[in-house]
Amino acid sequence: MxxxxxxxxxxxxxxxLASLAAADRPLSAADVQADLGDGLAYTTVMTTLSRLYAxxxxxxxxxxxxxxxxLPDGQHGARSNIAAHRMLQLLDTGGDxxxxxxxxxxxxxxxxxxxxxxxxxxxxxxEEQ
Amino acid sequence: xxxxxxxxxxxxxxxxLFGRYLGQRLPPAxxxxxxxxxxxxxxxxxxxxxxxxxxLALAQVPRIAADGHWSARSLHASDHLPIDAGAVAGVLxxxxxxxTVLKAxxxxxxxxxxxxxxxxxxxxxxxxxILDDDACPRAxxxxxxxxxxxxxxxxxxxxxxxxxxxxxxxxxxxxxxRHHAYLHLVALAAAANPLLHPVAQAVNLAVERWADEIxxxxxxxxxxxxxxxxRAGLARATARPQYQLLPAADTYVADRVRSLLAPPARRRxxxxxxxxAVTGSCLIAAAITVTQTRTQIEAAExxxxxxx
Numbered sequence: 001m002x003x004x005x006x007x008x009x010x011x012x013x014x015x016x017l018a019s020l021a022a023a024d025r026p027l028s029a030a031d032v033q034a035d036l037g038d039g040l041a042y043t044t045v046m047t048t049l050s051r052l053y054a055x056x057x058x059x060x061x062x063x064x065x066x067x068x069x070x071l072p073d074g075q076h077g078a079r080s081n082i083a084a085h086r087m088l089q090l091l092d093t094g095g096d097x098x099x100x101x102x103x104x105x106x107x108x109x110x111x112x113x114x115x116x117x118x119x120x121x122x123x124x125x126x127e128e129q
Numbered sequence: 130x131x132x133x134x135x136x137x138x139x140x141x142x143x144x145x146l147f148g149r150y151l152g153q154r155l156p157p158a159x160x161x162x163x164x165x166x167x168x169x170x171x172x173x174x175x176x177x178x179x180x181x182x183x184x185l186a187l188a189q190v191p192r193i194a195a196d197g198h199w200s201a202r203s204l205h206a207s208d209h210l211p212i213d214a215g216a217v218a219g220v221l222x223x224x225x226x227x228x229t230v231l232k233a234x235x236x237x238x239x240x241x242x243x244x245x246x247x248x249x250x251x252x253x254x255x256x257x258x259i260l261d262d263d264a265c266p267r268a269x270x271x272x273x274x275x276x277x278x279x280x281x282x283x284x285x286x287x288x289x290x291x292x293x294x295x296x297x298x299x300x301x302x303x304x305x306x307r308h309h310a311y312l313h314l315v316a317l318a319a320a321a322n323p324l325l326h327p328v329a330q331a332v333n334l335a336v337e338r339w340a341d342e343i344x345x346x347x348x349x350x351x352x353x354x355x356x357x358x359x360r361a362g363l364a365r366a367t368a369r370p371q372y373q374l375l376p377a378a379d380t381y382v383a384d385r386v387r388s389l390l391a392p393p394a395r396r397r398x399x400x401x402x403x404x405x406a407v408t409g410s411c412l413i414a415a416a417i418t419v420t421q422t423r424t425q426i427e428a429a430e431x432x433x434x435x436x437x
Contacts, residue, residue: 008347010256010301011294011298011301013257014256014301015290015293015297017257018257018280018293018297021280021285022282022286022290022293035290037291038290038294108362108365108383112382113362113366115383115386116360116363116382116383116386119359119390120356120359120360
């Protein structure tokens with residue numbers, strides 16, 4: 001998979017899952033490809049989706065000639081939420097420090113907020129469609 | 130007890146003063162590895178030296194000396210450290226040891242809980258767990274024996290696809306490089322020697338920066354990595370009023386963004402070599418001190434035997 005180069009194993013699968021989760025409707029392989037961008041080949045995205053489907057990590061329904069993919073309830077829905085919710089409580093009561101490692105970002109000071117806002121508005125005007 | 134015994138304390142004070150600085154000057158992976166090794170060594174060395182001082186003081190108590198068959202007077206004559214100071218050292222090391230054991234227990238408990246949490250989440254077929262929560266943007270790594278990355282849909286929706294890639298790469302890097310092990314080790318070291326708290330903080334930041342750098346390398350764009358980080362930080366800030374979390378461990382978002390916008394940290398072989406040298410000398414100093422203490426007590430035993 002030449003176009004997936006630079007990604008370690010499993011990274012593309014996670015990105016595809018994240019892409020499906022971020023969308024508010026089922027996506028076709030072409031939708032996922034367009035969302036991920038980064039010059040990924042259609043076949044690469046297709047292969048990844050098929051592999052995820054084989055592992056029951058995604059659901060798919062036929063729609064016309066294409067498959068539409070979405071996250072199943074097991075991943076996305078109630079059951080995993082109960083477990084996750086328990087864990088969040090653990091995290092929020094401060095029971096776990098290094099075990100629940102490092103939130104990606106914690107809360108910001110007002111100055112930091114200012115700085116980051118400026119950075120974003122300076123850096124990426126093309127993003128705000 | 131000679132002047133050499135002071136080396137680990139001198140190193141502690143230096144680390145207390147310059148720990149933060151060192152963490153920022155070195156490339157993050159080097160900083161995390163070296164500072165953790167140094168902190169653990171210095172903590173062990175100060176512990177050994179304090180224990181030696183305590184043992185020497187205790188051994189001069191007449192009843193203990195009689196039971197142990199050595200001469201308290203000879204020991205007193207050979208020891209340059211006032212007996213009171215030795216006693217203080219002994220009490221101190223007992224307290225610190227207790228704190229360390231407590232911390233170690235907590236760490237074991239943390240890993241166990243994280244492992245259980247990960248097992249509960251194991252029904253998801255990937256090591257990525259997506260929380261169906263559109264209100265609170267969250268993203269973190271749970272590091273049990275097998276780790277999981279947990280991200281809420283609110284966080285995913287706040288980010289563009291390339292920024293999501295940054296976030297996922299960052300969290301996966303934590304798991305792949307076992308960053309939680311560094312955090313546990315350095316927390317233990319700081320419990321055993323409170324002077325090492327600034328180093329522990331420096332390692333916390335270094336670990337985050339390390340994961341940021343790996344993410345930047347993977348997406349091939351430091352600017353984009355900084356943007357993803359900034360966007361995630363702001364997404365949290367916006368959601369904060371309803372979802373006030375505990376004042377969490379600072380993840381130094383602004384510092385990290387600034388570092389990503391600056392050129393990558395240069396290798397600093399001199400600083401690294403100096404840290405290795407300090408680590409080595411602390412070990413040697415502790416070994417010498419322990420040996421000296423043993424020799425002193427053996428000498429006192431000889432005196433005791435001859436005095437009978």
